Amino acid sequence: MPLAAAANENLAHISNVLIYSAMAVYTLAFLAHIAEWVFGSRSAVGRTAAAITTEADKAATGTAAAASAQGGGTAVLERPKVVTRAAAGRRDVPDGPGAAGTSEKGDVYGRIAVSLTVLSFLLHAGSVLTRALSVERAPWGNMYEFSTTFGMTVVGVYLGLLAFKKNVRWLGLPLTTTILLDLGLAVSVLYTESDQLVPALHSYWLWIHVSTAILCGAAFWVGACSTLLFLFRDGYEARLVEGRTGAGLRRYLNELPQDRKYARFKAKLALRTDNPMSRLPSAATLDKLGYRINATVFPLWTFTIIAGAIWAEAAWGRYWGWDPKEVWSFITWVAYACFLHARATAGWKGRKAAYIALAAFGCYIFNYYGVNIFVTGKHSYAGV
Template sequence: MAGIDGPMAHLSDGLFTTAIATYALAMVGYTAEFAFGRVAKAPAMRARELVGAGGPPLTSSADVVEPATGKRTTADSIGRWSVLITVVGMLVHVASIAVRAGAVDAVPWSNMYEFASVAGLIGIVAFLGVMWKAPQIRFLGGFVLLPVILLMFLAGTVLYSRAQPLVPALQSYWLAIHVTLVSVAEGALMTSAVLTVLFLLRSRYDKQVAAPGYRQGSVATLASRLPAAKTLDKAAYRVVAFSFPLYTVAIICGAIWAEAAWGRYWGWDPKETWAFIVWVIYACYLHARATAGWKGRAAAWVNLLGFGAITFNFVIVNLVVSGLHSYAGLS
């Protein structure tokens, strides 16, 4: 099907590229704050110092509070500006999707390029939402923006598809419901996966610090600047707890749409099969979080396994495996 080559389509592409550049600028700012900002000492070291001084021990790096000076550090100012730049990039990104919708006269997530763009936007929104509840993780924005930028770059190059009308099979209101829920859930789960990786790094560092004969290396230096493991773990869990019900409803809506389009609710199409696998893995993660023996690192690995299944479903199933859901739309 021929693409729509008009001013709105070109404007959408331009806004998409501008959003990537804006996110990249914000990522530089977050990285600068992470590298040069003040960082609390390791929990074990700080606790020993306070105990020796007659003070109460601290349980996490989040408990260490710097004396109020009334002056904002340069790194803190850079971090605040980075949040503002991120919001600007998000608004430009929203405009890109909205203009694309006007160009195709439909919801703009019918192919891999459009889906990746929406998922990247949701990843940004999820991070801003988590940061609203836990401001102390602001300087981790670079870690979240990096996969978003890579996803958008991949979408704008390898996965790019020109704006075009919907194919007949997708001309249904279920597209707006089903695919919207999937993109929102998977975009947020990308942020959860990043936070989980950081949690594993921090928890490993805490374990090493507590061991006798500890010697800090380059990876440990990076991990020592991260927020407390408990903070990262809780943030990752909350994102999954938000996303899982949306993903569940998305699968149910997809089954209803399948019955209307193909005459059956479920046919074990490759896309359906892997969507179910993803659902099972995240259900196991949430169950593991409620089981004493699986909390912490064990549950975190289940979380990462779930996002690995999402990645496989998005890349391999769409590009390699043929099925009824083959709507990559590459051009």
């Protein structure tokens, strides 16, 4: 068997420069997303109310105004009694603006953030490509390469959803935060010099098995992020329909006379009752997105495990040997299967199923980092 060619140090250096450049631009995108949320929250009180106020709130406000006009006194609103649906994430609360601004300045920062994310993705992809060209192989032969490719794929999934006009700009802030953490760990702890593969990895299954594992992980990340935000949004909606969101200020606003001279003051004060959760899609929308992504990717994850077993037979002469990586891949599969089964069971929808989905993603993350770093096995060639 001929000796493998040495790595192209020039291309490897360019790859390193590009990954650091991508991290710098990701940081700018992160700051722009923060500015989007900050300035986007300063919306007109009417727009905020349209996103978070239920019909019962509007009816209660109209009744109080009429009572004030007839009695000539100060109207005091009682907490509206709103009938909610039993299942979490199934209340009649509309989608928020989805971090798309709700103010002109917020929207400008959002567009800047997306543009910076696209630029950083191109730099990121260039780094992965030059790393592959430096050794003329797939760019996921060790944990450093797997991490950088994984991060690039996550951003690619996000931009792909944006390209299909999906309301997912709210993912921008957690996305850039996660990618910066992932790349920071990759370049500081997991970094490995560009080199050729160990003999066990010389197989076309490297392209099939690992690429599908990376794609599944990127999709699982989007699903987990949607599920986590569903829990926060669901709690916000529960407080909203019970009248516990901004209760003190809202009560004070309701006690003010229904007079035009107080309108500007009340509008400014009402902005303080705004909650960042009000700008997310509804809990039902987030719950549905997380479920659809996990359900769509689950068959691909099943194929990933089967492909790994076939490769193991070719490399080590057995399909399954209870190696730690194999075991945790199967545990992850079981966890996501439990989530899908829970969603099909009436008593386990909503928050209970969400907890299972997050536990399943936790299994994937441990399989990604924990097994390779802390557990000894045949997959210790991961480069850590």
